[in-house]
Amino acid sequence: MKSWDDMRIFLATARGESLSAAGRQLKMDPATVGRRIARLEEDFGTPLFAKSPQGYALTEAGTRLLGHAEEAEQAMQEAQETVAGRTEGIAGQIRIGAPDGCANYLLPQVCARIADANPDLEVQIVALPRVVNLSKREVDMAVGVSAPTAGRLTVQKICDYKLHLAASRRYVRSHGLPETLEDLRAHRLVGYIPDMIFDKELDYLDNLGVARIPLASNSASVQLRWVAAGAGIGVLHDFAMQAAGRVLRVLPVTISLTRSFYLIRHADDRRLERLNRFARALVDGMREEVARLEGLT
Numbered sequence: 279m280k281s282w283d284d285m286r287i288f289l290a291t292a293r294g295e296s297l298s299a300a301g302r303q304l305k306m307d308p309a310t311v312g313r314r315i316a317r318l319e320e321d322f323g324t325p326l327f328a329k330s331p332q333g334y335a336l337t338e339a340g341t342r343l344l345g346h347a348e349e350a351e352q353a354m355q356e357a358q359e360t361v362a363g364r365t366e367g368i369a370g371q372i373r374i375g376a377p378d379g380c381a382n383y384l385l386p387q388v389c390a391r392i393a394d395a396n397p398d399l400e401v402q403i404v405a406l407p408r409v410v411n412l413s414k415r416e417v418d419m420a421v422g423v424s425a426p427t428a429g430r431l432t433v434q435k436i437c438d439y440k441l442h443l444a445a446s447r448r449y450v451r452s453h454g455l456p457e458t459l460e461d462l463r464a465h466r467l468v469g470y471i472p473d474m475i476f477d478k479e480l481d482y483l484d485n486l487g488v489a490r491i492p493l494a495s496n497s498a499s500v501q502l503r504w505v506a507a508g509a510g511i512g513v514l515h516d517f518a519m520q521a522a523g524r525v526l527r528v529l530p531v532t533i534s535l536t537r538s539f540y541l542i543r544h545a546d547d548r549r550l551e552r553l554n555r556f557a558r559a560l561v562d563g564m565r566e567e568v569a570r571l572e573g574l575t
Contacts, residue, residue, distance in 0.1 A: 381405030468512030
C-alpha cells in the first residue's frame with residue numbers, strides 16, 4: 279500500500295508537469311522528487327510519466343492513478359478538518375486566482391478584511407491574464423468573468439459590475455471630449471491586445487467597432503495607468519475608477535457595459551468547511567465592495 283507522501287509527490291509532479299515545478303511546490307530538491315517518482319513507478323511496475331525535454335506527461339497508467347490520488351488528497355484534507363475540530367473561523371492557507379482587474383482593485387481590501395477576522399488565515403492572490411487552471415490545483419478557487427461549462431466544477435455567480443469608457447482630465451484638456459461614437463476614431467484608444475484576450479467577455483472595444491488600439495496591454499492594471507496618465511481613452515471598471523484618480527466617463531449614456539463575476543471551485547471541495555466559510559465571506563465581501571466603489575464613481 280502506497281503512503282500519502284507518495285501520492286502527494288505524484289500529484290505535485292502530475293500538476294506541475296516537471297520535477298522542478300513539483301520541487302518548488304513541495305519545497306524538495308527536484309532530484310529527490312525524481313528518485314521518489316522512479317521508486318513509485320518501480321513499485322507499481324509501470325511508467326506513470328512519459329519523460330521528454332518538454333516535461334513529465336501522464337501515461338495511461340498515471341492517468342488512472344490520478345483519480346485515486348485526488349481522492350486520497352480529499353480524504354486527508356477532510357481528516358485534518360475533522361481532527362482540528364474547528365467549528366468557526368478560517369485557518370490555514372487559501373490561494374485564490376482572479377483576472378488582474380479584480381485582483382488589483384477588489385480582492386486586496388476584501389481579503390484583508392477576511393484576514394482581519396481570521397488571524398490564523400493565510401491568503402494568496404494569484405493575478406493572471408489568463409484562465410486559472412483549477413484541475414492542476416494552481417489555486418483553491420478562482421474568480422472568473424464567465425461561467426465554465428466543462429469539468430467537475432461548482433460555479434456561483436457573485437455579482438454584476440459595470441464598465442465605462444474613461445479619460446483623464448489632462449487628456450480631455452488636450453484632446454477634447456468625444457460626443458459620438460464616430461468621434462472616438464479621432465482619439466487614441468487604450469485596450470487589450472486583441473490576440474491575448476483570454477475571455478470573450480473582455481473584448482470590449484471589438485463590440486464598438488474599434489479596429490485599431492494604439493496602446494494595448496494584456497493587463498487591466500496597465501490600461502488603467504495609461505488612462506490615468508492621460509495617454510488615451512479606455513474602458514475601465516467602475517470599481518477601479520477611484521484608483522485612476524481624476525478621470526471622467528466618456529459617452530456614459532451611449533456606452534455602458536455590464537459583466538459578471540463568478541466563483542469557481544473544485545466540485546469535491548464543497549465538503550471542506552474551511553473553504554466553504556472562505557467562499558461565503560469572499561462572495562459577501564465582493565458584493566459589498568463592488569456596490570460601495572460603484573456608488574463612489
